[in-house]
Amino acid sequence: MNKPIRTMSLFCMLLLLLLLGNVTYLQYIKAEDYNDNPLNARVKVETLSRERGSILVNGRKIAESIESDDRYKFQRVYLQPFMYAPITGYFALVRSTLLERSQNKLLNGDDNRLFVTRLVDLVNNASPKGGSIELTINAKAQKAAYDGLLALGDDVQGGAVAIEPDTGKILAMVSLPSYNPNKYADHDQTAVDAYDKALQTRADKPRLSRATQVTLPPGSTFKLVTAAAAMEAEGYRSDSLVPGGSSYRLPGTRLSINNGGRACGTDQIPLVQALEQSCNTTFLALANQVGQDKMLAQAEKFGFNSTLLDEFDDSEQAPSAYPTEEISDDFLAKTGMGQQDVRATPLQMAMVVAGIFNDGIVMKPYLVDKVRSADLDLLESTDPAEYSRAVSSDTASELRKMMVSVVDRGTGSVGAIPGVEVGAKTGTAENCAGCQNYSWFVSFASSGGKDVAVAVMVQKSDADYVSGSGQAGPIARAIMEAVVK
Amino acid sequence: MVTPAPGAFLGFVHRRRRGAELFLLILALAVGLGAYAAVGLGVDGEVPTDIVVYGGWLTALAVAGHVAIRLTAPYADPVLLPVVTALNGLGLAVIYRLDLAKDRSLAAQQLTWMTIGVVLFVLTLVVLRDHRILQRFTYTSGLAAIVLLIMPMLPLIGTSIRGARIWIRIGPIGFQPGEVAKVLLVITFAGYLVLHRDALALAGRRLLFIDLPRGRDLGPILAMWAVSLGILVLQRDLGSSLLFFGLFLTMLYIATERPGWLFVGSAMFLAGAFTAWRLFGHVQARVDAWLDPFAHWDTGSQQVGNGLFGMAWGGLLGRGLGLGRPDLTSISESDFIISAIGEELGLTGVMAVILLYGLIVERGLRAALVCRDGFGKLMASGLALVFCLQVFVVIGGVTRLIPLTGLTTPFLSYGGSSLVANWVIIALLLRISDQARRPIPDLSTESDDADASEQTQVVKL
Numbered sequence: 001m002n003k004p005i006r007t008m009s010l011f012c013m014l015l016l017l018l019l020l021g022n023v024t025y026l027q028y029i030k031a032e033d034y035n036d037n038p039l040n041a042r043v044k045v046e047t048l049s050r051e052r053g054s055i056l057v058n059g060r061k062i063a064e065s066i067e068s069d070d071r072y073k074f075q076r077v078y079l080q081p082f083m084y085a086p087i088t089g090y091f092a093l094v095r096s097t098l099l100e101r102s103q104n105k106l107l108n109g110d111d112n113r114l115f116v117t118r119l120v121d122l123v124n125n126a127s128p129k130g131g132s133i134e135l136t137i138n139a140k141a142q143k144a145a146y147d148g149l150l151a152l153g154d155d156v157q158g159g160a161v162a163i164e165p166d167t168g169k170i171l172a173m174v175s176l177p178s179y180n181p182n183k184y185a186d187h188d189q190t191a192v193d194a195y196d197k198a199l200q201t202r203a204d205k206p207r208l209s210r211a212t213q214v215t216l217p218p219g220s221t222f223k224l225v226t227a228a229a230a231m232e233a234e235g236y237r238s239d240s241l242v243p244g245g246s247s248y249r250l251p252g253t254r255l256s257i258n259n260g261g262r263a264c265g266t267d268q269i270p271l272v273q274a275l276e277q278s279c280n281t282t283f284l285a286l287a288n289q290v291g292q293d294k295m296l297a298q299a300e301k302f303g304f305n306s307t308l309l310d311e312f313d314d315s316e317q318a319p320s321a322y323p324t325e326e327i328s329d330d331f332l333a334k335t336g337m338g339q340q341d342v343r344a345t346p347l348q349m350a351m352v353v354a355g356i357f358n359d360g361i362v363m364k365p366y367l368v369d370k371v372r373s374a375d376l377d378l379l380e381s382t383d384p385a386e387y388s389r390a391v392s393s394d395t396a397s398e399l400r401k402m403m404v405s406v407v408d409r410g411t412g413s414v415g416a417i418p419g420v421e422v423g424a425k426t427g428t429a430e431n432c433a434g435c436q437n438y439s440w441f442v443s444f445a446s447s448g449g450k451d452v453a454v455a456v457m458v459q460k461s462d463a464d465y466v467s468g469s470g471q472a473g474p475i476a477r478a479i480m481e482a483v484v485k
Numbered sequence: 486m487v488t489p490a491p492g493a494f495l496g497f498v499h500r501r502r503r504g505a506e507l508f509l510l511i512l513a514l515a516v517g518l519g520a521y522a523a524v525g526l527g528v529d530g531e532v533p534t535d536i537v538v539y540g541g542w543l544t545a546l547a548v549a550g551h552v553a554i555r556l557t558a559p560y561a562d563p564v565l566l567p568v569v570t571a572l573n574g575l576g577l578a579v580i581y582r583l584d585l586a587k588d589r590s591l592a593a594q595q596l597t598w599m600t601i602g603v604v605l606f607v608l609t610l611v612v613l614r615d616h617r618i619l620q621r622f623t624y625t626s627g628l629a630a631i632v633l634l635i636m637p638m639l640p641l642i643g644t645s646i647r648g649a650r651i652w653i654r655i656g657p658i659g660f661q662p663g664e665v666a667k668v669l670l671v672i673t674f675a676g677y678l679v680l681h682r683d684a685l686a687l688a689g690r691r692l693l694f695i696d697l698p699r700g701r702d703l704g705p706i707l708a709m710w711a712v713s714l715g716i717l718v719l720q721r722d723l724g725s726s727l728l729f730f731g732l733f734l735t736m737l738y739i740a741t742e743r744p745g746w747l748f749v750g751s752a753m754f755l756a757g758a759f760t761a762w763r764l765f766g767h768v769q770a771r772v773d774a775w776l777d778p779f780a781h782w783d784t785g786s787q788q789v790g791n792g793l794f795g796m797a798w799g800g801l802l803g804r805g806l807g808l809g810r811p812d813l814t815s816i817s818e819s820d821f822i823i824s825a826i827g828e829e830l831g832l833t834g835v836m837a838v839i840l841l842y843g844l845i846v847e848r849g850l851r852a853a854l855v856c857r858d859g860f861g862k863l864m865a866s867g868l869a870l871v872f873c874l875q876v877f878v879v880i881g882g883v884t885r886l887i888p889l890t891g892l893t894t895p896f897l898s899y900g901g902s903s904l905v906a907n908w909v910i911i912a913l914l915l916r917i918s919d920q921a922r923r924p925i926p927d928l929s930t931e932s933d934d935a936d937a938s939e940q941t942q943v944v945k946l
Contacts, residue, residue, distance in 0.1 A: 005862065005866050008850065012873040016843045019880050027827060027831065037794065040794045041794070042794050
């Protein structure tokens with residue numbers, strides 16, 4: 001019987017070798033795969049149990065992890081939850097969003113930039129701590145934007161973005177209605193689910209950021225893009241004569257669009273006057289004159305049809321839109337005044353203004369300014385990067401001059417700040433018959449080396465009469481004052 | 486059959502090696518106690534306060550086993566007891582670690598079970614001075630095994646746990662009769678096969694280079710096949726079904742030296758398993774969870790998936806005892822204890838455990854090789870094989886090599902029946918190896934008896 005016993009011992013060896021091979025595959029080769037599996041609670045618990053780094057604005061924490069006495073060692077806390085929710089997002093059991101998601105490796109301490117810190121922690125037998133990030137946000141501007149929108153009433157829906165034109169730093173980014181990320185960071189999943197469900201069923205969609213996710217017709221503020229396209233294509237300057245008049249017949253239709261009684265001459269007017277008075281007739285004609293290809297190219301140079309923030313996931317922001325498929329001439333004309341199929345976010349419109357102010361160069365917008373270790377040692381600063389050259393330097397400076405005249409002599413007077421160079425463009429856009437109009441105000445301010453480009457959009461407010469200068473204008477001015485004064 | 490020529494052993498006398506056993510035993514205790522201390526350090530930052538009592542108790546059990554071997558089986562294999570002590574100590578430490586995470590006290594119960602196991606181990610060695618006595622109980626133990634296997638099906642005492650009806654519960658004491666039946670079945674098979682192996686080995690048809698057994702000899706194999714499928718269908722216990730049938734097949738092969746049995750038996754088992762898979766939802770669920778544990782997350786594959794996550798989380802060196810989250814793995818104190826070990830001790834720890842199992846199997850098969858009587862050979866190889874199969878089925882199931890079947894991990898898993906049965910298996914192996922390694926003069930008369938009885942058997946045919 002010894003021969004079969006020897007055979008069986010070989011068989012047993014084979015079985016055990018199979019086991020050894022399989023555990024090697026599982027624990028060595030496949031381990032990383034399993035650790036990245038979204039169903040894996042272990043990795044999540046581990047990150048929840050670490051001291052996560054803080055998110056700072058002007059040196060003050062807006063998100064931090066404090067020790068908690070439940071089964072996870074730390075609790076994420078947001079100190080100004082509603083104001084900063086569209087920026088920080090939240091860090092929760094099931095998933096994380098926005099900066100909490102994109103900066104996760106750094107915040108939980110796995111980023112390679114924290115290698116030295118990790119090594120020191122290992123030697124000292126300290127539990128690893130995450131790094132901190134310092135945002136580009138200007139706390140005063142953020143507060144001005146938030147308070148300004150909040151003052152429009154309980155039901156307000158709107159967003160505001162401020163950008164530093166020569167760097168692309170986002171100085172303010174606000175959306176209302178907002179939500180409380182602390183409720184998502186709760187370790188009680190049932191409570192989180194209940195809160196999430198309540199938010200998702202609300203008609204005013206508080207989880208959607210009006211600054212980056214909701215795209216609406218930009219209305220007359222888009223005339224800046226139309227003007228830029230026309231100036232680049234036709235060589236117009238601010239004093240060049242362009243079509244004016246009190247009414248414009250949409251090509252191929254019997255519909256006419258007028259100027260709401262503003263002074264737009266009878267036949268030809270200077271471009272600067274057309275912008276000051278926001279003459280629909282001029283920009284409808286210019287859009288047709290320039291053609292869809294050049295309008296589209298100009299809009300895309302400013303950032304239309306692309307997602308703009310690398311720090312947010314594509315699902316967490318919406319690209320602004322200019323039609324890419326061929327449209328009829330009457331529709332094309334209407335895109336010249338930011339209607340028809342043109343859609344924009346406040347972030348996009350702030351980039352348009354920033355590009356115009358910054359000599360025609362649009363800078364890539366960003367939110368994370370500095371990366372610091374847990375001990376707040378500086379590890380890295382983000383270098384500003386060029387997004388595109390939208391218009392020539394000449395066109396840019398002419399447009400900038402014209403935007404100043406909009407404030408000095410035209411529809412944007414509400415943006416004026418004594419002793420400060422301010423340029424602006426208003427917009428009132430309609431989306432559907434019977435709906436409340438959207439109020440837009442885009443502007444820049446420059447004083448004493450401090451510059452800012454702002455876009456404010458009010459989708460809905462308590463006001464009876466809506467105009468760009470009425471609702472959005474004062475908020476834009478408050479944001480500009482917060483930055484330049 | 487290769488009859489061991491007595492002359493071959495004359496030049497070589499096995500040494501007792503009890504000193505080596507004692508030394509290895511000290512190492513084994515160091516593993517168990519070290520793990521216990523490490524758990525305390527990892528979880529609470531301090532060595533458990535009861536380590537002296539606990540350590541003393543564990544040492545006393547090991548010493549009791551050692552002394553029993555010295556007195557009753559001085560020539561027994563010196564490696565088995567230390568390996569088993571190390572595994573049992575490690576299992577206790579891991580169960581204690583899970584106790585700390587889940588706030589309960591299974592480790593103390595398991596230590597009680599270990600004590601009972603060691604007592605039975607000593608009793609087996611003391612009472613059973615010659616394993617061949619067991620041959621008298623061939624049919625008795627077969628009957629007992631069947632009764633034990635049927636018991637969970639009975640009303641009142643039978644209990645269903647996690648879908649498998651393999652428990653009996655009398656008052657507060659729960660028991661898995663299958664674990665004991667396992668040992669009894671080995672005795673039955675060995676006794677039956679040693680009598681009938683020549684009949685079973687007689688010429689059959691030769692088909693495609695395989696010697697197929699005679700049709701009329703298929704009776705016992707058909708009976709065993711039916712019993713295995715009965716367990717699978719009625720008790721929903723894939724593991725035991727696979728284990729019993731695999732055990733029977735391999736012992737049949739060893740007894741008859743005819744690989745044809747393996748092919749016939751494997752084909753029958755695969756056909757039966759395939760039919761069961763087509764017919765029964767619980768078998769399908771296991772196979773689905775095996776094929777893709779993440780696609781059926783909410784419908785029952787979480788166990789496998791969480792176990793895999795745990796092992797992956799452990800990686801090469803593990804999180805360290807007390808520093809992982811084995812409590813996130815379901816039933817990690819029992820079927821999935823290897824996941825808990827993989828998480829906290831890493832690939833290194835799991836490999837060490839598998840190698841220890843390999844040592845037990847190898848030592849058991851070695852005792853079978855050296856053993857001089859057919860019954861002893863069959864019993865020792867049967868015990869070693871059932872051990873090997875069980876380790877393969879449970880670890881393979883947990884690590885997704887094969888579909889998961891519910892079986893305990895020998896000596897590691899929490900569970901009294903399994904622990905006690907395994908200690909008895911080791912005692913039986915030691916008894917056989919003691920008989921096998923004993924110097925010839927001691928054995929001469931007994932082996933004459935064995936030869937005589939064998940010759941009688943052959944004549945009877």
